[in-house]
Amino acid sequence: MEINGKRVLVTAGAAGIGRAIADRFAALGARVLVTDVAEPAVRSAREAGLNAHVSDASDEAQVRTLMDTVERDLGGLDVLVNNAGIAGPTGPVESVDAADWTRTFDVNIHSQFYCVKHALPLLRRGTDPAIVNLSSAAGRLGMAGRSAYSASKWAVVGFTKTLAIELGPEGIRTNAICPGAVDGPRIRAVIEAKARMLDRPVAEVEALYNDQSSMRRMVTADDIADMAVFLAGPAARSVNGQAMPVDGNTEKLY
Secondary structure, three states, X not given: OOOOOOEEEEEOOOOHHHHHHHHHXXXXXXXEEEEEOOHHHHHHHHHOOOEEEXXXXXXXXXXXXXXXXXXXXXXXXXXXXXXXXXXXXXXXXXXXXXXXXXXXXXXXXXXXXXXXXXXXXXXXXXXXXXEEEEOOHHHOOOOOOOHHHXXXXXXXXXXXXXXXXXXXXXXXXXXXXXXXXXXXXXXXXXXXXXXXXXXXXXXXHHHHHHHOEOOOOOXXXXXXXXXXHHXXXXXXXXXXXXXXXXXXXXXXXX
8 A cells, every 4th residue: 555654644533433543543654743633542552552642633723733743753644634523412403512513513523723824845746645534424415313413514524625625736635534333332332322212222223323325234333444455555646525325335324
């Protein structure tokens, strides 16, 4: 994949999908720096040998400081992976608290804006630079009870496509990944919340999540990591402005 030596920043990279992405780049010889708001996860990442820092990607001031750290530790940047995201509230739109809606957008899309804005000086000096934004299957389909999450992930796709047009002439590619339901603690919490909203058994709602794709199963964090590495590498040199599904062919979201 010719990733060896690439300088990579992964936000929310100390656990979950972000950790899988960071580990995959590192295993291929990239120089990786991860940031995360969760101190225990950052400690775990450091113990595993990753260059990890506590930072909130939804806070612009902290993002500015983060980019100084990237320049100091990596000497520049070739790949930005905007992975920071939260599930947001679950419930009918009239039940959604405005603060929860705002927080979802702060983390899921505003963080990407801050990181791109302040990483661009580094990326412009990088080698075959690429930006990979994490969206969702909910960024191309509606999702009842998840209005804040879905709307924020649609915003990621629009942001991605606009960046591709703006930055493509400079040789900076921007693409998004749209995962389906990714097996792990976050989706388990979402399923439990959705079961409460629908007043249905958790096992029944979990079966719906497994059955919503043609593959009849959830995807894994490693599946997402594989796509991130592909999009950042030379095999994707002509792939720009795309929202790449990794969802087992999901046609409806529950």
